Amino acid sequence: MEQKMNSDIRELARVNVKAAMNKEYAENEKLIEEQIIKWTTSRHIKEIVFYLMARNQAIRAFLSLPENEQTIQALHHRTQSPSAEYLKLMRRLRATRYPLFIKEKAERALFKDYTHVDFKRATHFLDQTLPSAPEPNFIIVLLKRVFMLIGKVVELIFSLGWGIVWIGILVLVIVSYITDASSDTLRVKNSRIFSYGGISEGNSTTKLGADTPQIPDVSNKAGYGNPGVSGHDAPSSMKSSTSSTNSSGNETLSATNTENQTESDNSNYKNSKSNFITIGPLKDHLISATYFLPESDENEIFIINDGDIIELPNKEKVVIDFEITSESPPIFKLNNEILESYPTTKENVYWISFEPTDKETTVEVIIGVEIDRFIFNNLN
Incomplete structure (x- = not known):
């Protein structure tokens, strides 16, 4: 809860900082004594009282220093811990946290109220006259304005440039999506061509011969539709032996693939188990x-x-x-x-x-x- 500094005290501080501090200390003490703080008092009133007490503690700590030690650094150095009265009020109101925040804000506000800065960002007491800033060189002022203008132009270009970049990325995504969709359509058409007999001797019912594997026979001819004894290929006896051989070979290949698949699954399962991390009980911290x-x-x-x-x-x-x-x-x-x-x-x-x-x-x-x-x- 940060309170604004009294205008009369601020005007006095421009002439005499220490006198203004003494006046503020007396007024704050009067306001604190007028308030009867209970546990049921509103939070707003409590924060005001804590704020005034914190400012008075900082003022008392600064004015109690010797004359040669009352410097800007001493005013900026905050008190190490709350006073006994401050802690006593905290216990009585059962407040554990927010009074400490208020104390920090009150000390920062006190330093800000009784000081001001010059053109070099150096801090002085409010009753000290600030050194006047030298008149700026016309060329330096002109260069600053030119650089500021260039910076705004560059910022505008970058803002528009990023917009163009995002539009380009969006266009590329759309074109890529359309290209992928057209490729999928082409693959579907090609698969339909092969399925419906788009090549000679396909599996369609309208074809002259099937696409089953054909081997050389006694006719000494090979290839699709060769005039063997069977009509398309080898004799029926040879075909049956070939079929049994192919079926046994297929069974062997199927068994081998099944074993390989089982070994691969077991290997993957072992690898996946090795990636698990066992988490033990957490340590009891103090x-x-x-x-x-x-x-x-x-x-x-x-x-x-x-x-x-x-x-x-x-x-x-x-x-x-x-x-x-x-x-x-x-x-x-x-x-x-x-x-x-x-x-x-x-x-x-x-x-x-x-x-x-x-x-x-x-x-x-x-x-x-x-x-x-x-x-x-x-x-x-």
């Missing part, structure tokens, strides 16, 4: 973890396990909650460096936060001899 993106609008919570690789759509802060079932103290590492963790109001639950790197960020949790590792990759 750690369970969930993560969420506090800067995201959805605020979804995701469960992660040891060895998971998480793809982050944007480079934004990640908050991870760890529930530790062991009595041994956990050690957290971020890219092989010790990372500080913070307890929550829930027992045995710790949380960490970090900004992911450009490539790969590795988070490790060490409890005794067990090491759980989680890898976060930034897609952008």
Whole structure:
């Protein structure tokens, strides 16, 4: 729940930042004291109170520093953990998660409200005068506009080009489909030609002779329709012996094919069995973890396990909650460096936060001899 800064306080901050902070601190304390917060109070009121308390905690931490240490970096450095009053209110309202999000947003808003940036993107306090930007060179401005125009033209060409490419792919698919359909029709016609006696001496009833195999006989002639004793081929005695020989040969060939098929099936079955993976019982982990993106609008919570690789759509802060079932103290590492963790109001639950790197960020949790590792990759 992010509140806008009071306009009077903002105008005072342009003149004196510290005076504006003191004024805001007093007004926030007054508003907090006026609210009677109960467990049944509406969520909106609770978020406002947590927001004001978080801003006041950050203001108090900054103003309590020595004069020479009250710098931009000190204001940007957020407090390590919520104050005792903050945690006490969280326990009383049974709130475990959303007050921590509000605290993060309040500290970011405080830094933004009391600072501004110059033309070089350098940050200054609001009461400091920004250095004036040099007047741009006419040639540089002209070149920038020309390059911007060229970029828009190239973008338009690429957008139209991709459209043409997709249209070409669609045309090729349609032509390929039509070609395949015509080829199938031609094959069907050819099969009908052979089936209905399109060649001489075919199996059609209108043919002069059958297409059964014919062998040389006593007539010393061979080929389709030769004038043998049988009328078309060899004598009947020879034909019967030939038929019995062919039938026995066919039976032998059929038996051989059956054995080969059986061996092939057995081989395929063995190969398929070798591809199966036996999964044993899962290991009882001492750690369970969930993560969420506090800067995201959805605020979804995701469960992660040891060895998971998480793809982050944007480079934004990640908050991870760890529930530790062991009595041994956990050690957290971020890219092989010790990372500080913070307890929550829930027992045995710790949380960490970090900004992911450009490539790969590795988070490790060490409890005794067990090491759980989680890898976060930034897609952008």
